Amino acid sequence: MAEKIIFHIDVNSAFLSWTAAYRVRVMGERFDLRTVPSVIAGDRESRHSIILAKSGPAKKYGIRTGEPLGMARDKCPNLVVAEPDYTLYTTASRSLMELLRSVSPAVEQFSIDEAWVDMTGTGSLYGPPVLAAERLKNRIRDELGFTVNIGISCNKLLAKMAGDFEKPDKVHTLFPWELSRKLWPLPAGELFFVGRATEEKLRRMGICTIGQLAGTDPVFLKQKLGKQGETIWQFANGRDTGELQTVQPANKGYGNSYTTPCDVTTRAFACQVLLSLCETVGMRMRRDDWAGRCLTVHIRSNLFEESSRQRQLPAATNGTDELYRAACALFDELWDGATPLRQLGVQVTKLSRGEARQCSFFDPTDYERLGRLDAAVDAIRDKFGEDALLRATFLKSRVASMEGGLGKDRRTGVTKPVEEALSPLARIAP
Amino acid sequence: MEPDASARVKRGKSAMTRSNVPVQMLSSCGTDGELRPLRFRLEAPDHTLCTVNITELVDSRKVEYVGLEAFVYLCRAELDGAEKLFELKYTVRTHRWVLFREIY
Numbered sequence: 001m002a003e004k005i006i007f008h009i010d011v012n013s014a015f016l017s018w019t020a021a022y023r024v025r026v027m028g029e030r031f032d033l034r035t036v037p038s039v040i041a042g043d044r045e046s047r048h049s050i051i052l053a054k055s056g057p058a059k060k061y062g063i064r065t066g067e068p069l070g071m072a073r074d075k076c077p078n079l080v081v082a083e084p085d086y087t088l089y090t091t092a093s094r095s096l097m098e099l100l101r102s103v104s105p106a107v108e109q110f111s112i113d114e115a116w117v118d119m120t121g122t123g124s125l126y127g128p129p130v131l132a133a134e135r136l137k138n139r140i141r142d143e144l145g146f147t148v149n150i151g152i153s154c155n156k157l158l159a160k161m162a163g164d165f166e167k168p169d170k171v172h173t174l175f176p177w178e179l180s181r182k183l184w185p186l187p188a189g190e191l192f193f194v195g196r197a198t199e200e201k202l203r204r205m206g207i208c209t210i211g212q213l214a215g216t217d218p219v220f221l222k223q224k225l226g227k228q229g230e231t232i233w234q235f236a237n238g239r240d241t242g243e244l245q246t247v248q249p250a251n252k253g254y255g256n257s258y259t260t261p262c263d264v265t266t267r268a269f270a271c272q273v274l275l276s277l278c279e280t281v282g283m284r285m286r287r288d289d290w291a292g293r294c295l296t297v298h299i300r301s302n303l304f305e306e307s308s309r310q311r312q313l314p315a316a317t318n319g320t321d322e323l324y325r326a327a328c329a330l331f332d333e334l335w336d337g338a339t340p341l342r343q344l345g346v347q348v349t350k351l352s353r354g355e356a357r358q359c360s361f362f363d364p365t366d367y368e369r370l371g372r373l374d375a376a377v378d379a380i381r382d383k384f385g386e387d388a389l390l391r392a393t394f395l396k397s398r399v400a401s402m403e404g405g406l407g408k409d410r411r412t413g414v415t416k417p418v419e420e421a422l423s424p425l426a427r428i429a430p
Numbered sequence: 431m432e433p434d435a436s437a438r439v440k441r442g443k444s445a446m447t448r449s450n451v452p453v454q455m456l457s458s459c460g461t462d463g464e465l466r467p468l469r470f471r472l473e474a475p476d477h478t479l480c481t482v483n484i485t486e487l488v489d490s491r492k493v494e495y496v497g498l499e500a501f502v503y504l505c506r507a508e509l510d511g512a513e514k515l516f517e518l519k520y521t522v523r524t525h526r527w528v529l530f531r532e533i534y
Contacts, residue, residue: 018496025495026521028450028530088496095497145495 005119005129006244007136008151008159009100012168014113015040015053018092019082021145037061038080041069052084056168095144103136108156108244114163116156118244133171141169157240158183160192179238184211193232201225210236253292255347256280258403263302263340270335270344272393274327275320276403277346279391282320283402285348286378291316291355292348295323297330300343308345309334315357316350319370320377323348453518455527467503467518472529482507488515498523502530 011017019040020033037058042049049069061076073079093112100107103126106118119129126132133150140148147169151162154175161183162174174182189199191210205224207213213221214236221229234240256277264270274297285292293316298308309330317323327346335341357367380389390401453470460466471481489504499522507514519530 021496022498025493026498026500088498091497093497095494143494144497 003120004154005122006153006156006159007117007119007129007133008153008156008163009096009115009117009136009140010149010151010160010163011096011113012147012149013053013055014092014146015084015089016055016082017053017146018089019085020055021092022085022088025145033080033082036080037063037076037078038082039063039069039072040082040084041072042084092144092146096140096148099140099144106244114160116159116244130171130173137169137171155238155240156242156244157192157235158238161190164190174238176238179214180211183236183238184209184214186210188213188236191232191235193228193235198225198228198232251288251290251351253347253349253351254281254285254288254290255296255345256284256403257298257343257345258399259300259343260341261398263342264344265340267332267335267337269399270331270341271328272397272399273344273403274331274346275324275391275393276399276401277344278320278323278327280402281346281348282318282323282374283378283381285318285351286374290351290353291318293317293350293352294348295326295330296345296347296349297327297334298345298347299331299334299341300345302340302342304342305339307334312350314360314363316352316355317367318348319367319374321370321374322365322367449529449531451529453527453529455518455520457520457527465501465520467505467520467527470518470527470529482509482514504533 013034016033016038020038023029024032034055035057036055037060038055039051039058040053041051051063051065051067051069051072054063054065054072058072058076058079061072061079063072063075063079069081089112096113097107097109097115100115100117104117104119104122108116110116119126119132122132123129126135129152133152137148137150140146149163149165149167149169150171151159151164152171152173152175153159153162158174158176162172165172165174165182172182186209187199188194188202188207188210189196191213194202201224202208202213205216207216213232216233218230218233221233223229225232258273258277260269260273264273293313294310295313296308296310298306300306311326311330313322313326323346331344377389386402387400394401451472453472455467456469457465457467466487467484469481469483471479474480484505484507486506487503488506491502493500493502501520501522503518503520505516505518507516515533517530517533519528520526521528
């Protein structure tokens with residue numbers, strides 16, 4: 001069989017590139033955001049305004065993705081800030097994936113702006129991989145108006161690592177024989193799967209570069225870091241057995257969280273937020289026809305301390321009311337009643353479909369009736385919009401009736417494959 | 431040429447130098463789906479309307495920048511005895527025509 005060739009395509013600072021390309025190529029502006037220190041950041045008024053993407057010049061000021069907008073402004077006073085446009089990003093992402101699918105049938109979308117393409121055996125069609133990648137990169141730039149980085153290798157991991165080398169608008173290779181020269185001198189934190197916490201642990205073991213990690217005894221790493229230790233050792237040595245997944249695997253759980261505009265200090269307000277989250281989670285689960293047995297509630301304090309608690313439910317459920325009652329009970333166990341909270345989250349896991357419910361002598365609730373109510377509410381909201389019907393508690397409340405997830409204009413499939421997220425009907429069909 | 435007409439042409443010229451101006455369009459649609467701009471009207475900076483007749487369609491191409499499907503038409507027209515070359519753009523999703531830019 002021919003040698004495997006995998007491309008990893010990554011849009012250079014995606015949200016910023018897309019907004020910039022839109023302004024220049026579609027709106028005909030002369031001024032290009034990509035040439036000045038600029039960032040994409042959410043609404044400035046609310047507390048969740050963080051940097052979503054930054055331009056190359058902004059990076060030189062040390063601005064990092066994910067940090068608060070205020071902090072970035074301190075680093076660079078004349079920073080240009082643009083608002084995100086999620087409809088545009090979905091369109092751009094979909095067009096990119098379409099273009100990639102026209103090149104090869106095996107495309108795995110990893111996120112809104114990243115994908116792997118299996119180019120094995122396309123040599124006689126497109127030529128050698130590096131030239132094919134150059135052409136693909138230029139085609140995306142000329143046809144879609146934004147730049148990408150393409151990493152080439154023989155597996156997904158190395159292709160992704162190669163894609164992260166020098167940016168923007170570049171093609172890099174990282175074949176196993178190039179590991180010692182290109183990958184191993186990099187700091188360990190650059191490796192896929194190594195986050196800040198693991199990087200710190202590795203540093204305490206005296207492992208600073210990927211090369212040192214690759215040379216460490218895997219048994220020792222497994223002892224220290226568990227399963228992940230073995231995985232990152234394999235990765236550091238360029239081994240990745242993961243196949244391209246062209247079909248997205250099913251959700252393992254449904255969860256939503258919400259950062260409140262002001263700190264939560266009363267139980268009543270917290271319960272309102274929980275109810276609103278349960279509405280969202282429940283509706284999403286019902287839409288996909290899943291029920292879950294395990295409920296998790298997590299809270300984040302104003303000092304960013306996280307804690308969570310989970311519980312098995314008596315029966316698998318997706319009913320808003322049942323989820324809400326269980327969530328409140330968990331919340332009461334979790335919260336001391338005094339610490340101000342900035343974020344609450346609800347998650348349902350251990351999913352199942354079409355399970356019969358065990359009736360209980362001790363629980364007189366008519367779940368069938370509640371189920372019919374939920375179905376009616378969902379139908380009305382589907383037809384007339386999410387705000388068409390809401391519980392009286394949300395009247396004149398600071399919390400919307402269905403919080404969590406992305407704002408309405410943003411519900412475009414950042415966490416789900418774009419196509420699927422766009423048409424809820426597609427998900428109901430088997 | 432009567433003074434009124436020359437003033438109108440002047441207005442038309444100044445209107446054309448801006449870019450990305452929404453225009454009203456008369457166009458023809460062929461049996462094969464081919465769209466052809468014929469005549470358009472736009473608002474000059476002094477808020478009067480001026481009409482431009484397209485004399486020649488030089489080139490047309492489909493663009494898909496950031497995934498937004500649009501057709502760009504390179505057209506010629508005559509304004510006040512001077513030839514003008516400019517790009518008109520039709521965005522499929524919004525069904526809108528704009529005078530995208532003036533080349534000369």
